[in-house]
Amino acid sequence: MIDTRQIEVKHVSESRLPKVDFDNLPFGRVFSDHMLIARYDEGEWKSVSIEPYGNLSLSPATSMIHYGQSIFEGLKAFRNDNDEILVFRPESNWERMNKSAERLCMPAVPREYFVEGIRQLVELDRAWVPNRPESSLYIRPFLFATDEMLGVKPSESYIFMIITSPVGPYYANPLHLKIETEYTRAAPGGVGAAKAAGNYASALYPAKLAQEQGIDQLIWTDAKEHRFLEEAGTMNMMVVIDGTLITPKLSSTILPGVTRNSVLKLAEDRGITTEERDISVDELLDAHRNGTLQEVFGVGTAATIAHVVKLTHNDEIIDLPPIQSRKVSTLVGTDLLDIKMGNAPDPYGWNMRI
Numbered sequence: 001m002i003d004t005r006q007i008e009v010k011h012v013s014e015s016r017l018p019k020v021d022f023d024n025l026p027f028g029r030v031f032s033d034h035m036l037i038a039r040y041d042e043g044e045w046k047s048v049s050i051e052p053y054g055n056l057s058l059s060p061a062t063s064m065i066h067y068g069q070s071i072f073e074g075l076k077a078f079r080n081d082n083d084e085i086l087v088f089r090p091e092s093n094w095e096r097m098n099k100s101a102e103r104l105c106m107p108a109v110p111r112e113y114f115v116e117g118i119r120q121l122v123e124l125d126r127a128w129v130p131n132r133p134e135s136s137l138y139i140r141p142f143l144f145a146t147d148e149m150l151g152v153k154p155s156e157s158y159i160f161m162i163i164t165s166p167v168g169p170y171y172a173n174p175l176h177l178k179i180e181t182e183y184t185r186a187a188p189g190g191v192g193a194a195k196a197a198g199n200y201a202s203a204l205y206p207a208k209l210a211q212e213q214g215i216d217q218l219i220w221t222d223a224k225e226h227r228f229l230e231e232a233g234t235m236n237m238m239v240v241i242d243g244t245l246i247t248p249k250l251s252s253t254i255l256p257g258v259t260r261n262s263v264l265k266l267a268e269d270r271g272i273t274t275e276e277r278d279i280s281v282d283e284l285l286d287a288h289r290n291g292t293l294q295e296v297f298g299v300g301t302a303a304t305i306a307h308v309v310k311l312t313h314n315d316e317i318i319d320l321p322p323i324q325s326r327k328v329s330t331l332v333g334t335d336l337l338d339i340k341m342g343n344a345p346d347p348y349g350w351n352m353r354i
């Protein structure tokens, strides 16, 4: 066994940082100088190192390419006005990655590679964490199967990696979402609760159809009847009806978002009533008609909170209350950002300081 506390580091000879325009960062296309790479084979982790960011060389028979044994995570590091760097809830992402791994028959990633790996990688590429307001260093850990083999079976070898990408403010334009009643993101017993690569591939086509109608994204509904709300694009979904914050309860078809969990906790701390339960499309539309539907929004790492201002359901277009009137998401969204930036106490110990 290798000593997991010792991540070998090979430094870049020349940083690419001076060439980066931090005022114009396209999302997810600029990568910092270093990456972490760990290899698993024959039942154990064989190596882990931090190296210059660069291409991989893989066999065309690499099983991940053919059968999609591939999972990922996404989290962010923020730099605040005191030049501290804070990573939000890395332990939660580590735990979730290992749940995804179990569902996809993949090995668990050691905490030392995931959490300590992020710490060392971000420390090393500290200068890549933007200091602009609402900018951050997006951290992408991922795990994929590397057996050179065309048989359909769990791979015996894997690569775990972490790459990081400086990203600008996420201009959360208010969203127009279509309540999807034909296509399905996840079915009971499937892999919807795992951050599995294939989930995103299968969502592209229905999303494209909606975008051709000028709609931003989809609200996914249950696979069987398309009656209950599940997720909003690649975010968890929340609504406020008559002052109560309601979100679909977790199940095999819902990704357990770290933002979802954080928003629920902060809302409860504010004395807001929260409910995790089924929400039917009918309930949503009824609440809209009788004037009790106050807020609809998506929650996820990318946007934190993305307001929904318009819904399309079959041929009906529904205008939702103006954003300025949205008390719950504004209050809790601000609380969450203040904690992430280290500008407010962190009662749950969510931040990892670097």
Ligand SMILES: *Cc1c(COP(=O)(O)O)cnc(C)c1O
Pocket: 074, 195, 231, 233, 234, 235, 236, 255, 256, 257, 258, 259, 260, 299, 300, 301, 302
């Ligand atoms: C990642 C993701 C979310 C949000 O999870 P966070 O941990 O809050 O970023 C929600 N739904 C889907 C489908 C996702 O992939």
